[in-house]
Amino acid sequence: MTQIRFDPMLPWWAIAALAALALLVGGFALWRGLRGWAWRGLAGLAAALALAGPALEIGSRAGLSDIVILIDDRSASQTLPERGPQTDGAVEAMTRRIAALPDTELRRITVGDDDDGTLLATELARAIAAEPETRLAGVIAVTDGRLHDPSMLPASVPAPVHVLLTGRPQDWDRRLVIEEAPAFGLIDQEVTIRLRIEDQGAVPPEVEAGSVNLRLSIDGEAEQTLAVPLNTSITLPLMLDHAGQNVVQIGFDAPAVDTPEGGELTDRNNSTAISITGVRDRLRVLLVSGEPHAGERTWRNLLKSDAAVDLIHFTILRPPDKSDGVPVNELSLIAFPTQELFMERISDFDLIIFDRYSVRGILPPDYYLNIARYVEEGGAILVSAGPEMAGVESLYLSPLGQILPARPTGQVLEEPYLPRLTDEGRRHPVTAGLPGGEGDEPTWGRWLRMGTVMPDPGAQVAMTGVDDQPLLILDRVGEGRVALLTSDQVWLWGRGFEGGGPQLELLRRIAHWSMKEPELEEExxxxxxxxxxxxxxxxxxxxxxxxxxxxxxxxxxxxxxxxxxxxxxxxxxxxxxxxxxxxxxxxxxxxxxxxxGPAAPREFEQTVADAATLANLVTETGGGVVRLSDGVPDLRTVAPGRNAHGSAALGDWIAVTPREAATVTGLERRPLLPGWAWLLLIAGLILAGWLREGRRGQAGGQAPSAGAGPA
The missing domain is CATH 2.60.40.10 (Immunoglobulins)
Known part of the structure; x- marks a missing residue:
């Protein structure tokens, strides 16, 4: 590589001015008829050229090797039958054949597993971007064609792209596809999942029609089986029975096939797990206050402050046995709807709270029996008791007493005491970790009154009061729950008496435990x-x-x-x-x-080998797709623009295109002429012009003397 460069001694405008002056002098001499005008003009131009500093730049070049990129797909789907050995054989053969090509380097890129699937296109784009375009001779991808980032495929590649496709022509698979599934669902209300079971590949005739037995279970409980048609979307109804996470397992057994080709590729996509969070539409609470008292509004304020709670509150202001002579038609009070609440619609409530309630003939015995049955079938009762629990009007003396967790002794203690957690209370989620309850001495305020009771053997005493008497007792009855608070003094914490305490948190936990909230389960x-x-x-x-x-x-x-x-x-x-x-x-x-993660990883969603995603790039670059089940193709070289794949008598072949790239390894600059040569050239041109003009002058002086003679 040789070319002329200039290193001017003066600014280019000065050199241009000198060249223009030389041309003017030459032109003036020509106009005057001087015979040496050309030599003088050339001398001026030679001086301008010498000042421009012309030099020869001589570069030495070295040829560069070609680069072939080999993509080795080692994702999870490549572990399916026969694909591993096919990949190993193809990579080994291509590595050996590329190494045998003259002036050719191999760039091997291994694509592994990723959370987002097989990112082969991303790795391919990075590998191509890392190499000079003039050196890339070809790209060979050994893969099953199942990539999950097709948008990252390069728009063009300056060399042939070939796909060596793993897998077998007889491969087939059956998979479970979840088309739509909710993230949340209302408890005791129907939610639906839309799904289908589809076949892919060369499905054997004996299993390509009919139905499949679908297995379904929630949280690993009793499994249900139903027949569903193949390749058809169906809607599956479900009913969630508890709050929190519900894991729905759906799957089917792999079909039994007695053929030489074997069964489906994998059963990893035959089942899945869907997590649906169960939520309550509204928590329905019935609060019955037996009489007005200082702590009555504590419960009401707590429950009304929760937007997820529908509260119905009744306060019994005038018991039936009260006789004050006021006609009923003049009273502004409404009749207590006992029949509707405790017989007809009792199952609509998630929790019933009796706050200082006395048995005064408002509810007949059958109503209490119905409440007890409601608890045993899954309902919840919370009793906040005052002095009435120790008297003859105690709830324990009603038919409801059979489900209460403690028996009153008939004694009421009127003295200050500090509520404390028991060993069970420190473990139970209702009271564990209550603010201020850490350590041996709680930092709460004192209460002033409590009734004494004898807890049932199976009940859990979470808090104690005076002389370690039970204060908060929790128990399970059948499918339901019962909580008993033997004091009506919890409102003192809310008023800040002696520093107060975690009143709202304690009452909230008791209520939500009674309603079976998952975060408050003790086991x-x-x-x-x-x-x-x-x-x-x-x-x-x-x-x-x-x-x-x-x-x-x-x-x-x-x-x-x-x-x-x-x-x-x-x-x-x-x-x-x-x-x-x-x-x-x-x-x-x-x-x-x-x-x-997914029960069926993304790698196993589509398992039948297919190069359709790479087909456009292969076609545009003149490459080819070759199935490795037919053998590893031969490797050749062809000129750019020629077909880079084909078939021969001995099998398929693919080709790379040598690029013959080179790089400059050295650069030398030499002056076109040394300084003394420029001086000689300029002086010679000036002398030639002078001599030319001198000859003309000499010839003009001799003509008169030759013709002269005596007059």
């Missing part, structure tokens, strides 16, 4: 999913110990995980799952289903 197994597959297990229990936790993996294997104490009634363990999928947890009688 619970919780799983907090953290980064990736990391999980923190929390076991909440009233027992002194828990565990080990039995974890059943998606492949059927089990792990035992020891739980470490983390406070009263709480045991935790940190664990990392080996892979995404559906895990079953078991500790004693507790069961739970945990879905980590």
């Amino acid at each position: 619970a197994l919780l799983a907090d999913v953290r980064d990736d597959l990391s999980v923190r297990f929390t076991r909440r229990t009233m027992a002194d110990s828990a565990g080990p936790l039995i974890v059943t993996r998606p492949d059927g294997g089990t792990d035992e995980i020891a739980l470490a104490p983390a406070g009263p009634g709480r045991f935790i363990a940190d664990w990392t799952a080996p892979e995404p999928g559906l895990y079953r947890l078991e500790d004693g009688d507790l069961r739970r289903v945990l879905a980590l």
Whole structure:
């Protein structure tokens, strides 16, 4: 590579002025008829050229090797039958054949698993962008064609792109597709999931029609089976029966096929788990106050402040036995709708609160029996008792007494005392961690009155008062729950008496535990999913110990995980799952289903090998798609613009295009002429012009003397 460069000694305008002056002198001499005008003009131009500093720039070049990019797809879908050996053989053969090409380098890019699937297009675009365009001779991708970032494919590639497709022509698969599933659902109301079971690939004739038995269970409970048609969208109705997370498991068994080609590619996409959070539409609470008292509005304010609670509140201002001579038609009070509330619509309520309620003949015995039946079938009762609990009008003496967790002794203690948590109370989620209750001495204010009771053997005493007498008793009756607070003095905390206490928090927890809120279950197994597959297990229990936790993996294997104490009634363990999928947890009688990542990873959503996503790029670059089930193709070289793939007698072939790129390795600059040569050239041109003019002058002087003679 040789070219002329200039290194001027003067500004270009000065050199241009000198060249123009030389041309003017030459032109003037021509006009005057001087014979040396050309030599003088050339001398001026030579001087201008010498001042411009012309030099020869001589560069040395070296040829560059061509680059071939080899994409090695090692994603999870490449582990399906025969694809691993096919990939290994093709990569090894292509590596060897590329190494045998003269002046050719290999760039091998391995594509692994990602949370978003196979990002082959992203890796391909990065690899092409990292190499000089003039050196890229070809791209070879060994893959099943299932990539999940097609938008990242480069718009064009300056070399042929070839796809060596893994898999077999007879591959087929059947998968479960969830088309629509809700994230939330109302308890005891129907939610729907839309799904379909579809076939892909070369489905054997004996299984390509008919129906499939779909299995369904919620939270690992009793499994239901129903027949659904193939390749048809169906709507599946579900009913959620509790608040919080509901894990819905849906799946079907792989079809049994007795053919040489074998069954479907994988059963990893035959099941899935959907997490639906159950929420209550509204919590319906019936509050019955037996008489007006200082703490009556405490319950009302608490429940009315919760936007999720529908509260119906009745206060009995005039009991039936009151005789004051006022005609009924002149009273502004409404009649207590006992028949409607406690017989006809009692099941509409999630919680019934009796606040200082006395048995005064308002409710017949059958009504109390119906309330007891309501609790046993899953309802909840909360009794906030005052002095009336110790008298003859006590609720315990009614038919409702059979479900109350304690028997009154008939004694009322009128003295200040500090409510304290029991050992059970420190474990129970209703009272555990109450603000101010840490340590041996709570920092709460005192209460002034309480009734004494004898708790039932199976009841849980969470708080005590005077001389460790039971203050808060919690119990389960059948499917329902009962809570008894033996004092009506909780309102003192709300008024700030002696510093007050966590009144609203305590009453809120009692009410929500009674309504079976999942976060307040005393026996619970919780799983907090953290980064990736990391999980923190929390076991909440009233027992002194828990565990080990039995974890059943998606492949059927089990792990035992020891739980470490983390406070009263709480045991935790940190664990990392080996892979995404559906895990079953078991500790004693507790069961739970945990879905980590998708039950069917994205890699297994589409499993039949297909190069359709890469087809446009392959066609535009002149490359080809070759199935490795037919063998590894031969590798050739062709000139740019020629067809880069084809078939021959010995099998298919693909080609790369040598680019013959080069780079400048050295650069040398030499003056066109040395300085003394320019001086000689300019002086020679000036001398030639002078001599030319001198000859003309000499010839003009001799002519007269030759013709002269004597006159």
